Amino acid sequence: MLLIAYHPIYKHPLPEGHRFPMIKYELLPQQLLHEGTANPADFYEPGLPDMGNILAVHDKNYVDELLNLTLDPRAVRKIGFPLSAELVERELRIAQGTIWGVHQAMQHGIAFNIAGGTHHAYSDRGEAFCLLNDQAIGAQYLVNNKLAKKVLIVDLDVHQGNGTAEIFTGNDAVFTFSMHGKTNYPFKKELSDLDIALPDNTGDEEYLSILRETLPKLIDEQKPDFIFYLSGVDILASDKLGKLGCSINGCKQRDEFVLSLCYKLSIPVQCSMGGGYSPDIKVIIEAHTNTYRVARDLY
Numbered sequence: 001m002l003l004i005a006y007h008p009i010y011k012h013p014l015p016e017g018h019r020f021p022m023i024k025y026e027l028l029p030q031q032l033l034h035e036g037t038a039n040p041a042d043f044y045e046p047g048l049p050d051m052g053n054i055l056a057v058h059d060k061n062y063v064d065e066l067l068n069l070t071l072d073p074r075a076v077r078k079i080g081f082p083l084s085a086e087l088v089e090r091e092l093r094i095a096q097g098t099i100w101g102v103h104q105a106m107q108h109g110i111a112f113n114i115a116g117g118t119h120h121a122y123s124d125r126g127e128a129f130c131l132l133n134d135q136a137i138g139a140q141y142l143v144n145n146k147l148a149k150k151v152l153i154v155d156l157d158v159h160q161g162n163g164t165a166e167i168f169t170g171n172d173a174v175f176t177f178s179m180h181g182k183t184n185y186p187f188k189k190e191l192s193d194l195d196i197a198l199p200d201n202t203g204d205e206e207y208l209s210i211l212r213e214t215l216p217k218l219i220d221e222q223k224p225d226f227i228f229y230l231s232g233v234d235i236l237a238s239d240k241l242g243k244l245g246c247s248i249n250g251c252k253q254r255d256e257f258v259l260s261l262c263y264k265l266s267i268p269v270q271c272s273m274g275g276g277y278s279p280d281i282k283v284i285i286e287a288h289t290n291t292y293r294v295a296r297d298l299y
């Protein structure tokens, strides 16, 4: 059984010609249902979060400016989406989808959010299509509610989790691990608890061997009670914004490795989808769908 947070607002249409592939948020649930990887009953429509959970991570002034749509135009430009009430509602519901997911994962082992992985959102500002940091909000929620003593964030999106790193600097309860492209955005990287910066064109073999060497050791050292997995598929060679050289099969093996470790060790895991910008939308959907197929076969 897969438990998946999804709300129709996730596919919120951007202005005509916007380069962000919003369509994937509409096609992924359709594909999961069509092939029977998920059933309609697996889906949950997140409501609006308790604002206390958002403010446990994000600065009140910033959140107020989002809610009142009064964010400075320069700050809006850094986000890259035109600011609207619907966009802010979308981000709030995504955050709630991840909070819901932590409870589901604790009960059932795994939960998904068809969106999120908004790891470029800092405590007091948004960046690169990210307004609120859903997995940071979920991690802080677990810690504040004493549901976990140690949380591990495994961020395998091709871009560094700079916002997540900033949010948890000096916070011993949340360990941030980011494996990303060295020459990719963000060009000025923050310090995660563990960063692995990969050279351009890193392929499956090298990528997977580094991951296999690193993650079990990290889990053994940190002994997390809960794992967040950011399963961005922008590590593909075909990705427009990534610079790595992984194949779709390598990307699936990555998901298999991470999720089977969580499964074997009985550590609950919440997955948010993150980036994926291959020019062919079918490739993006196939790669994201693989994460769910892997989970379906394991759990």
Ligand SMILES: [Zn+2]
Pocket (backbone or CB within 6 Å): 157, 158, 159, 232, 234, 274, 275, 276
């Ligand atoms: Zn990315």
